[in-house]
Amino acid sequence: DAKTTQPNSMESNEEEPVHLPCNHSTISGTDYIHWYRQLPSQGPEYVIHGLTSNVNNRMASLAIAEDRKSSTLILHRATLRDAAVYYCILRDRRGGGSNYKLTFGKGTLLTVNP
């Protein structure tokens, strides 16, 4: 399975931007980059995903390096509600094979200070 590497923890201040990095040097051409987050005492929730181009949605932006070996999840203005564990996951876009399943690593614990 393709692997991702994330910092164990990061800290941010409320209303400031947050950049959460993810390294995936062994990514294959058919892998999408997915981000999920898990708030305390809840199941994970989808944040964003992309293949090659940068992506934006109402929750966040995803910046993907040109060589696709790394990506950055950007929260434009962190709120206290954004405190969570953020997971960066690679998934095979073909919908088959071992990379199709969501394989959760340890993720990054984001703390947001008021």
Added chain:
Amino acid sequence: SAVISQKPSRDICQRGTSLTIQCQVDSQVTMMFWYRQQPGQSLTLIATANQGSEATYESGFVIDKFPISRPNLTFSTLTVSNMSPEDSSIYLCSVEPDRVNTEAFFGQGTRLTVV
């Protein structure tokens, strides 16, 4: 989108007993997944449950310990059998719409404590 209801939300069980966890989805989905999250750990996939076929278990998980039913496209159960304190975890149900690489939806989880 999909809304998932898991029952029970939490339970405390005696060792040696079994608990069945229910997962109800508000729409029909082909693929359903069961995860375990041990205290302070990340999620680990137990099995994939597709309607009309036997569940596919991940390495380290067996059907005798975690039997799964998938009677229709909106419902599934996971049973944790012959429980021991090591089974104390959060168990989560997840579904995905029938399109490749769309978002997955998760239930709130069942917090199980075995005493």
